[in-house]
Amino acid sequence: MILDCSILPDDPDELKRIICELQESHAAEVCLLQKQVRHLYDKLFGRKSEKSRYGEESPQLALFDMPEPDPDATPEAPVEVEKHTRRKKGRKPLPDNLPRVEIIHDIDEQEKICHCGAELSRISEEVSEKLDIIPAVIQVVRHIRPKYSCKHCENAAEKGPTVKIAPVPVQLLPKAIASCGLMAHILTAKFVDSLPFYRQERQFDRLGADIFRFIRLKRTLFHEEPLFST
Template sequence: MQIDLDTLPDDPAILQQMLRDVLHQHGALHAENDKLRLLIQRLLRQQFGRQSEQLSPDQLQLGLEDLEQSVAENQAGQEAVEAQQGGRRPSAPPQRNRGALPEHLPRYEVLVDVERRDCPCCGGALHAIGELRTEQLDIVPAQLRVRVTRRPRYACRACEGTVVVAPAPERPIDGGMATEALIVHVVVSKFCDSLPLYRQAQILARQGVTLDRSTLSTCVGRACWWLTPLNDLLVGTALSAAKLFADDTTLPVLDPGRGRTKTGRLWCYAVDDRPWCGTSHPVAAYVYTEDRKGLRPAGHLAAFRGVLQVDGYPGFKRLAGDRADASVGLAFCWAHMRRYFYEFHASTQLPLAAEVLARIQALYVAEGQIRGHPAEHRQKARQDRSRPIVEALHAWLQAHLGRLSAASDLAKAIRCALRHWPGLTVFLDDGRVEMDSNVVERAIRPVALRRKNALFGGNDALAA
């Protein structure tokens, strides 16, 4: 609103209305500036800051191993100098991993004996009274070898036209040179160790073996075909559970003809009943789809009946809402709900967001004390300790929502939490349910590493 100071009206009522308009416009601009400032801080943190709330164990180990390597190098140099100068004996090595060598590992012995068996004092004959044994962990480097299959041919002297030879054994790939062991090694390296095929080809080339990526791709493709029944069994086992974690992640896939990649989705369905002493084994199954339409998980979970632990993806909500018999119940993730308050607190340091984080932290402390206990014990403990915290937090969120600007990110985080509140409280009444869906988040994490190493999948069939 533009005001010309030279032409202000004399009517007090008009002046008051103009002042109210200016104050209203000023408040709106102030709220918009706060929102833009918060957005800038968030983008800066995403671009230059840490990607998670806390340092991951893997990142911490990288820093620690570099530090320990430098300490060991300096210590070795110091001990070498002291040994040359006839100084004190090297200090005993730190007591790490002592007695931790598994019994199933094969052992080979190296005998280190004295050169002479006469007493250095009197010259008498020495006799054995025992021995000192120490163990070290050794490794035999991976070695390529050629398997030669010999099939003797036999002929009959009586009838010269008869030749008998044993039938050739089947190969995993008709006419291929790769044995079963090599194919398994390639598959495990690709999918478990996140080692793309072009890097595996480089490793093989160091041993003088030249294998094209197309050859390795054929090995992986044939192995995937052979393992299809096992994959179907894994998916069926996971989807038959009464409580299931579900989530998805992006998977870039080459889009032929368009000169770029498209975004596919890899769905993960995981089961882990160990936190409540369940009898089933943990399992994680993966299903690829070309997009993230709600009909994709609906098709996967068509026969599922039970509790589905998920984030706030609308497709899962639609799936549960379409079940007239209410055969699918949704348990939402506290970690996802907490993330919005954490991001707001990291950008603004406001005490309101810190209060929410502190209350959620109290819930996780209570959860840590009952992890590994039976479901009945967990349910009772949650009723006694967690329910009062949850109810107090619900009342606190409702009370403070009306005091905040509706356009603020904190108000949006509160509305999101209240909208998902029924699903967030499922864990209070069911000891089998976890507070969050971190189980499936951890199962998806290796996919992100493989995604960085491989850049993209060649096509939808390969990504699947």
């Protein structure tokens, strides 16, 4: 086959013959390349367990390879399925154990009068529930212990003044500013909710708590200061 364009013949018939040979050669090469590509795709993405209906070397799979019905097989009996009612999907109702606060959005009294002059009657109502939360509130619990003394015994030198007062309530950490409820809140946030102490300090700071005293409380929890005063 002539590949050099500078030595092509001048005869038109010879040129047509060369062009036809080139077309046939290119068509054969294209067909071969297409087969190789199909074979490669079958090897990469085809099912390894399936076998071709036309032989192992052919990448073409059977399109209508359905099993023929067995004439000796007995027909299967029909199976009855019980009717069922599909539950409508919707929002899950809020728990009944949560307290409810009712807010009534009513129309004006003037709108309760019909155009005929009669008063409208309340026939029903529409209720929609929204989940709300009350933010944390810091408060100070004052433990007041009144003192009592006997005015008649104030001048008695032999027994001295008589003063009575209630004992100090039992505390988790003596002389600490934190109550049992605050201690439980701090420990739960730290060891259950994985909330670091520095983030709790920011929360208490927004609520108006004393950050310095809170830091001392944290040190007390981790034995950086003595648990009990001596």
